[in-house]
Amino acid sequence: MTPWIEKQRYIIDFTISSLLRRKVKNIGLLALYTLIVFILASTMFFTYSIKKEAKLILQGSPEIVVQKIVAGRHDLFPVDYIEPIKAIRGVADVESRLWGYYYDSLVQANYTVLVPSRPVDKSQSNARTTVVVDPNDPHAADVDKPLYDYDGAAPEAGTIVIGNGVARMREIGVGDFMPFMAFDGQIMNLKVIGTLSAESELVSSDLILVNGADFRKLFGIAEQFVTDVIVTVKNPSEVGMVAGKIKKKLQSARPIIREEILRTYDSIFNWRGGMMIVVFSAAVLAFVIFAWDKASGLSAGERREIGILKAVGWETGDVIQMKFWEGAMVSLSAYFSGVILAYIHVFFTGSAVFEPALKGWSALYPHFSLTPYVNAEQLTTLFFLTVVPYTVATIVPTWRAATIDPDTAMRHTGE
Amino acid sequence: MILNPTIIANLLASYIGSFMLLYAAYYGVQILKHWNIDSGDELQLVLERKTYLISTVLSYVFGLQLLSLFLFIFTADALGPLFVGAMCAAGTLNVNGFGYPTLELKILNFILAGLWLVLNHADNQGYDYPLIKKKYWLLAVVAPFIVIETVLESFYFLGMRANVITSCCGSLFSSENVEGLGSEIAALPAKPVLWTFYLTMLATLSCGAFAYLKRRGGYVYAGLSLLMFAVSLLAIISAISLYIYELPTHHCPFCIIMEDYQYIGYLLYLLLFGGVVTGMGSGLLLPFREVASLKPLLGGIIGKLTLASVLMYALFTALVSYEILSSSLVISYEVVY
Amino acid sequence: MIELLNVRKVFNAGSPSEFSAINGVDLRIAENRVTVLKGPSGSGKTTLLSIVGCMSRPSAGRVKLRDREITSLPERFLTDIRRKTFGFIFQQPNLIKGISVLENVMLPAYPLGEKRTTLKVKALHGLNELNLSGKAASKVEWLSGGEAQRVSIVRALINDPQIIIADEPTAHLDTKLSYRFMEIVEQFKAQGKTVIITSHDPLVYDSKTVDDVVNLRDGKLESEPA
Numbered sequence A: 001m002t003p004w005i006e007k008q009r010y011i012i013d014f015t016i017s018s019l020l021r022r023k024v025k026n027i028g029l030l031a032l033y034t035l036i037v038f039i040l041a042s043t044m045f046f047t048y049s050i051k052k053e054a055k056l057i058l059q060g061s062p063e064i065v066v067q068k069i070v071a072g073r074h075d076l077f078p079v080d081y082i083e084p085i086k087a088i089r090g091v092a093d094v095e096s097r098l099w100g101y102y103y104d105s106l107v108q109a110n111y112t113v114l115v116p117s118r119p120v121d122k123s124q125s126n127a128r129t130t131v132v133v134d135p136n137d138p139h140a141a142d143v144d145k146p147l148y149d150y151d152g153a154a155p156e157a158g159t160i161v162i163g164n165g166v167a168r169m170r171e172i173g174v175g176d177f178m179p180f181m182a183f184d185g186q187i188m189n190l191k192v193i194g195t196l197s198a199e200s201e202l203v204s205s206d207l208i209l210v211n212g213a214d215f216r217k218l219f220g221i222a223e224q225f226v227t228d229v230i231v232t233v234k235n236p237s238e239v240g241m242v243a244g245k246i247k248k249k250l251q252s253a254r255p256i257i258r259e260e261i262l263r264t265y266d267s268i269f270n271w272r273g274g275m276m277i278v279v280f281s282a283a284v285l286a287f288v289i290f291a292w293d294k295a296s297g298l299s300a301g302e303r304r305e306i307g308i309l310k311a312v313g314w315e316t317g318d319v320i321q322m323k324f325w326e327g328a329m330v331s332l333s334a335y336f337s338g339v340i341l342a343y344i345h346v347f348f349t350g351s352a353v354f355e356p357a358l359k360g361w362s363a364l365y366p367h368f369s370l371t372p373y374v375n376a377e378q379l380t381t382l383f384f385l386t387v388v389p390y391t392v393a394t395i396v397p398t399w400r401a402a403t404i405d406p407d408t409a410m411r412h413t414g415e
Numbered sequence B: 001m002i003l004n005p006t007i008i009a010n011l012l013a014s015y016i017g018s019f020m021l022l023y024a025a026y027y028g029v030q031i032l033k034h035w036n037i038d039s040g041d042e043l044q045l046v047l048e049r050k051t052y053l054i055s056t057v058l059s060y061v062f063g064l065q066l067l068s069l070f071l072f073i074f075t076a077d078a079l080g081p082l083f084v085g086a087m088c089a090a091g092t093l094n095v096n097g098f099g100y101p102t103l104e105l106k107i108l109n110f111i112l113a114g115l116w117l118v119l120n121h122a123d124n125q126g127y128d129y130p131l132i133k134k135k136y137w138l139l140a141v142v143a144p145f146i147v148i149e150t151v152l153e154s155f156y157f158l159g160m161r162a163n164v165i166t167s168c169c170g171s172l173f174s175s176e177n178v179e180g181l182g183s184e185i186a187a188l189p190a191k192p193v194l195w196t197f198y199l200t201m202l203a204t205l206s207c208g209a210f211a212y213l214k215r216r217g218g219y220v221y222a223g224l225s226l227l228m229f230a231v232s233l234l235a236i237i238s239a240i241s242l243y244i245y246e247l248p249t250h251h252c253p254f255c256i257i258m259e260d261y262q263y264i265g266y267l268l269y270l271l272l273f274g275g276v277v278t279g280m281g282s283g284l285l286l287p288f289r290e291v292a293s294l295k296p297l298l299g300g301i302i303g304k305l306t307l308a309s310v311l312m313y314a315l316f317t318a319l320v321s322y323e324i325l326s327s328s329l330v331i332s333y334e335v336v337y
Numbered sequence C: 001m002i003e004l005l006n007v008r009k010v011f012n013a014g015s016p017s018e019f020s021a022i023n024g025v026d027l028r029i030a031e032n033r034v035t036v037l038k039g040p041s042g043s044g045k046t047t048l049l050s051i052v053g054c055m056s057r058p059s060a061g062r063v064k065l066r067d068r069e070i071t072s073l074p075e076r077f078l079t080d081i082r083r084k085t086f087g088f089i090f091q092q093p094n095l096i097k098g099i100s101v102l103e104n105v106m107l108p109a110y111p112l113g114e115k116r117t118t119l120k121v122k123a124l125h126g127l128n129e130l131n132l133s134g135k136a137a138s139k140v141e142w143l144s145g146g147e148a149q150r151v152s153i154v155r156a157l158i159n160d161p162q163i164i165i166a167d168e169p170t171a172h173l174d175t176k177l178s179y180r181f182m183e184i185v186e187q188f189k190a191q192g193k194t195v196i197i198t199s200h201d202p203l204v205y206d207s208k209t210v211d212d213v214v215n216l217r218d219g220k221l222e223s224e225p226a
């Protein structure tokens, strides 16, 4: 066994020195390889942690949301519907919600305007103001903080609390006034009395919290309507059953179950991530062709070198081993530097490079730092998408190089 | 289909593996057709060079097969949340009819590729390519299996629909369920299965030690190592997993590879796969002991393989025993869950 | 020691550029003697030498080394025999640029997996023998032609081969260095090694160290010894 190890050490040493001797050629390859890993890793880290973040937030979202649907369109929810729902067996509580989207033509952005219904500790669902942390999640401690430093009580009339994104966009802060154009064209000036914390900015960035009366004035909603209601169920396993009963009782109601949203989210993000990979697969393919070409187009110097090695007593298998180590070193350096760079890129610089391409669903995009989330699945997938194709692309060229005739060394004329 | 980066990685690995194997098999057939060791023709020289290519390709395929086997289970695990009722790989593999057959073929192909490498290694020790024809026949046999595996895997992933309702380890490997091989295995009483496991293991290990020391009974050992592989899988499902999960009713062979159990499953399966490949490999080489060019060396190789196999099975047993002893689960009553 | 029986070598068989470089050569090379293969350019000396040195296989015929048939051995066995039995000195020094003289010398021993310290001692000792001890750490590019050739000789000896094969060793050397080379050959002989040289340099084949001269023309032996 020992001679075998010693032999591998010799071969590795020689490989390193031969890689270093051809710096220029190898650095080009390494840079490109690292870039490919970097792009794929950034995409994956980004989509996976957004997915994770969204999941965490949804985890804390209500078990059932009930909307009213009129001819397929989402409509205001009559307060009269609440009592019949409360009467259903298994329902613990029904809370009404007031919220909507407000388009700010000044900065051309959509805000989410929300009326917190009541303080957190009094709410049955405990839902919208704190992230309910998933106890199985190893990163739970990182997010075990309120979603925003806010106790859940509605702001007083004439005041608002705004998310970070809004503050940034409008360049305003606590104490400033923010004008709104109400449904009837009237201008409402509301005073900012607080901003939401940066934690998990993904949901709170475009948020504006207002008083119930102000909300109704702004959107022109009568007292007998709310936006939708959330239903808390006593026994979690009865969620589906309760949703079915609501549907039966109130023809125009549409109950939405949290599990359903979670699953939909999951598929959407999977799909987005997958799409990205498909888009980048062209880049990977190009890289693989490049690697294949690099590996097959041995320079005269390299051919000569392999010829000499074989002439002085290296066997084809030894040269293949040397090339194997070479590939392993190149792959591992590219893989690790690509992954580390991507990690820094996504989690510390907020995906500066392709933020616009990846997020692109609102002009008002959160400047948030994602909670670092990398797991073995992502790393293995990356390995399979980059290292495996590279390695396979170099097998045949390696073998070609390794089977150079030893007697070519004898036929060399001149340098 | 569900477009997910990990699924793409799986399919890619599978297509690459198949492609490489077909490529190797193509040259393997050329070698079977035109091989003539006594000739100094250029054709013969070219073919001899191709043998290097083929063994390199096969080594990579073998590695890829092992990695992709784990990746496959891993993916199945990770996809769990997409399907109603799936908590781990057991459920995800069940979302359509192709999941379990793919997994089974993956295991089979891993073993076959390992056996091929054993044969190749032995052949390389002989100065007259003593096993060349057999080796390439074996390759020609292995190739279709890998292709079938790829086809099944494609059907499996491409046929996936989100929100499908599936049944997971809770019911698949449950003693309450009446149908299905999984539940039948799970329904086996834990204690007798453990007894069987330990007794067969004892027999296997002693036979292996005997085969190693006395150079006899090799075929019996090869057979036992295969039997042991099956018995171990069975024992994992029906008894060992209970101790690892510390739950008297959870019979899943997949959950043990999850983080919650310190990835112990990877080590267990690695040892098990290693044990069966080396054990069967030693048996595979036995018929060639009398080949002149291999005579001086083959005994040593067979011995080493047997030893490796025995050690891996022994380590597997030690690990399993440790898990059982350190588990807080006590099966004192006779399984009436 | 080495026996060739009716050896042929055909290049590019079957194609229009088919060329038969060796046409049925029978040759015995005796132990502990210095044999010179001589002949005009293109007569097949290098080709024959590479067959003798287990670098390539003949298209037909047999090659025996110490009564062992080695004609159709797989490459890995041929290589193993080659690196333990033969030391090669080429027309060009064929050193690898960018690494030190010492590493170049140690190169043939890498696949054998010898302990590094022993190998190093051996290499330094070899360099010392040929007055190169001061050059061990230098880069190959800095060596003079004569030094480079001596380094390649040390490299050929690193695995302590029984047979030394040299292809036109003096082609790039001036007269003085060529004489020096023949002195080294003399030493080999004194150590009991067998030496096979191709050359069309009279300084080599007329040297008194040389025991046998074999004449090659168009891939065939010319019968009378010179």
Ligand SMILES: Nc1ncnc2c1ncn2[C@@H]1O[C@H](COP(=O)(O)OP(=O)(O)OP(=O)(O)O)[C@@H](O)[C@H]1O
Binding pocket: C011, C012, C019, C021, C039, C040, C041, C042, C043, C044, C045, C046, C047, C048
């Ligand atoms: N790989 C090859 N393919 C085709 N022809 C070859 C090959 N190698 C050598 N030859 C031919 O074989 C013949 C013999 O070549 P060889 O190198 O043995 O001659 P030589 O006697 O060593 O000549 P010199 O004294 O010039 O070195 C030459 O005509 C050469 O062109």
Ligand SMILES: [Mg+2]
Binding pocket: C045, C046, C047, C167, C168
């Ligand atoms: Mg020549």
